[in-house]
Amino acid sequence: MKVLYITHYSAMYGANLSLLNMMLYLREKFGVEPIVLINETGAFQKELEKNSIRYLLYKYPKCTINSTKSNIAIKKGIKKLIRVFIYPFIFKVLKHSEKVDIIHSNSSTIDIGYYLSKYMCCPHIWHVREFGKEDYNLIQIDSINKITMKYRETAYVIAISKAIEKMLKNMSPSINIRVIYNGIHVCEPYKKKYFAKGKLHFCIVGLISPNKRQIDVIKAAQVLVSHNITDFKLHIVGDGKEDIKNQLKSYVRESGLENYIEFTGYIKQIDEYLVDMDVGIVTSVKEAFGRTTIEYMSNYMPVIGSADGGTLELIEPYRNGYLYESGNIEKLAICMERFLLDRKNLSKMGEKARCFSEKFTVRQNAENVYELYTELMQ
Numbered sequence: 001m002k003v004l005y006i007t008h009y010s011a012m013y014g015a016n017l018s019l020l021n022m023m024l025y026l027r028e029k030f031g032v033e034p035i036v037l038i039n040e041t042g043a044f045q046k047e048l049e050k051n052s053i054r055y056l057l058y059k060y061p062k063c064t065i066n067s068t069k070s071n072i073a074i075k076k077g078i079k080k081l082i083r084v085f086i087y088p089f090i091f092k093v094l095k096h097s098e099k100v101d102i103i104h105s106n107s108s109t110i111d112i113g114y115y116l117s118k119y120m121c122c123p124h125i126w127h128v129r130e131f132g133k134e135d136y137n138l139i140q141i142d143s144i145n146k147i148t149m150k151y152r153e154t155a156y157v158i159a160i161s162k163a164i165e166k167m168l169k170n171m172s173p174s175i176n177i178r179v180i181y182n183g184i185h186v187c188e189p190y191k192k193k194y195f196a197k198g199k200l201h202f203c204i205v206g207l208i209s210p211n212k213r214q215i216d217v218i219k220a221a222q223v224l225v226s227h228n229i230t231d232f233k234l235h236i237v238g239d240g241k242e243d244i245k246n247q248l249k250s251y252v253r254e255s256g257l258e259n260y261i262e263f264t265g266y267i268k269q270i271d272e273y274l275v276d277m278d279v280g281i282v283t284s285v286k287e288a289f290g291r292t293t294i295e296y297m298s299n300y301m302p303v304i305g306s307a308d309g310g311t312l313e314l315i316e317p318y319r320n321g322y323l324y325e326s327g328n329i330e331k332l333a334i335c336m337e338r339f340l341l342d343r344k345n346l347s348k349m350g351e352k353a354r355c356f357s358e359k360f361t362v363r364q365n366a367e368n369v370y371e372l373y374t375e376l377m378q
Contacts, residue, residue, distance in 0.1 A: 001373060002033045004100040004116075008062055008107040010042025012268075013207060014291040015129050018182045018365070019106045020047055025183075025366035027053075032373070035098065037112075056098075058090045063111040064138040076141040087112060091119040102373055109138060114150050123155040123376045125369075128164050129182075131309065134286040135211055144171070151175045156372050160289040161310035178372060182289050183365025184298065186358055187271045192300035194278065194347040200232045200340050203277040203301070205270060205292045206284070208240030213283040213306075214248055216329055222255050223333035224340075232260065232340060235277065239266040274299035278346060279339050285326055287311050297357035302349035304335045320353040 005023065007016060026032035036048055036055040048055045061082050065075050090112070100122060105113035108128045117124035132138045140147050148171045151157050159165040159179050168175050202221075206212050214236055221234050236248070245263070252261050267273050274280075280296025282305035287293070289310040296303050297320060305311040306326035315321040322338065324331040339346050 001031070001102070001377065002035065002100045003102045003104055003373070004035050004037060004094075004098065004113075006037040006103065006105045006110055006113045006116075007044065008039070008110045010038065010040045010044050012043040012047060014182070015107055016044045016047075018129075018184075018291065020044070020051070021183060021185065021362045022366045022369060023053060024051060025362050026370055029366070030370050032370070035100065039110075056094070058086075058093075060086055060090060060110070060112045062109045063141050064109045064132065065141060067133055067137050067139045072139075079141045087115055091116055095120055102376060108132065111142075111150060114154060117154075125156045125158060125372060125376075126151065126154045127158045127160070128168065128288075129160050130288050131164070131167060131286055135284065135288060135309070137211065148172045148175070155376055158369070158372075161313055163286075163309045163313065164288050178368075180365060180368045181360055182291050182294070183360055183362035184291060184294050184357075185271075186294075186298045186361055189354075190275070190300075192275075192347070192350055194343060194350065196343050198231065200343075200346075201235060201276065201278045202232060202281055202336060203235045203237060203274065203279070203296070204281040204283065205237040205267075205274075205295070206282075208236070208238050208245050208248065210244065211285050212238075213285060213326070215251065216283045216327065216332060217281050218248060218251060218255075218257070218261060219329045220333040220336055221257060221260055223329060224336060225257065225260060227337075229337060229340060230260065232336070234261045235264055236261065237264045237267050237270070237273065270295060271299060274301065277301055278350075279304065279336070280321075281332075281336075282306065282311055283326070283332070284309075284311075290314050294357050294360045297353035300350040300354045302339070302346065302353050304332065314356075316352075316356070318349075320349055320356050 023034040034053050038055050038057055039060050061079050102123055103113045103117045104125045106127050152174055157175055157177050159177050160182050165177050165179050168177050204217050280301045280303040282293050286309040293303050293314045303321035305315045307323040308326055315323055317323050322335040324335050
């Protein structure tokens with residue numbers, strides 16, 4: 001079975017990490033031959049080369065634009081025009097050079113797979129990994145009716161959470177949806193060290209951006225310090241645009257929080273870092289799933305998360321973490337304080353978090369996806 005996967009960016013963040021792990025498992029266990037269509041070079045392309053996965057590079061556009069930018073109508077028109085001229089060229093090349101059984105698009109921000117599947121007369125699977133506007137400020141260049149039509153004409157639309165499934169069902173009940181949660185490499189079991197006294201280490205991992213709302217946890221740390229609660233350190237892990245990072249760092253300096261907050265930058269081997277962390281935090285406006293949430297839990301870390309999107313499906317309050325209303329800084333600070341005051345409960349919730357994470361393995365994810373492949377081939 002030969003599958004053409006289509007990706008939408010070049011970095012090694014959640015969507016591409018999930019795709020890479022899935023492809024490697026499908027190739028090893030089921031003999032699936034992966035080919036990847038990429039639109040730019042970068043870290044993901046290097047990982048493909050490292051793992052001997054063949055890729056094709058073409059400069060195709062996304063079918064979304066940033067809703068916060070100006071001249072939206074003009075930019076929509078330009079992208080539609082580019083699509084008209086670029087897609088046919090790519091299609092002709094692929095039809096004559098490649099014979100694939102299934103086309104699998106890895107994001108809702110690209111629609112080239114939908115059109116290519118029609119041109120090459122093979123089934124299309126569309127992996128919806130984002131809400132769009134709520135989590136990344138993205139809007140589609142096509143009308144809602146046209147987007148809905150494309151989803152209805154897709155063999156399977158994979159939703160990475162029930163929250164995404166609900167969004168798709170609201171568009172049309174006739175979309176063929178399967179909920180398949182992301183899979184991660186759950187780390188090997190180990191003995192987590194929790195300290196009855198001393199600094200507690202909070203950690204927030206992810207792309208530094210306004211939608212991830214790192215500023216909220218910085219402000220929550222500020223609340224704790226103002227209440228003379230200082231036996232903690234907050235680790236902000238991730239990279240992002242320089243202006244956004246500098247704004248956060250300036251806020252930390254001006255608030256006198258340098259002793260309590262550390263910016264680590266991007267860390268590739270995140271599991272090795274999380275061994276020394278105690279509590280994970282997810283402040284995103286609306287997570288479609290929450291890969292980072294499960295990575296925390298895999299490392300025996302209970303999680304504090306905003307009560308929205310896919311996070312609601314992962315955090316069980318008072319069992320493996322706490323939920324708070326997005327933007328409610330005081331409530332977030334209270335959740336952090338609970339762990340600081342009750343270290344015994346921290347270890348109990350950490351163990352339960354670990355058990356919960358074991359449901360979300362790469363194996364389970366890939367086998368569910370392969371089930372769809374075999375249904376289509378039959």
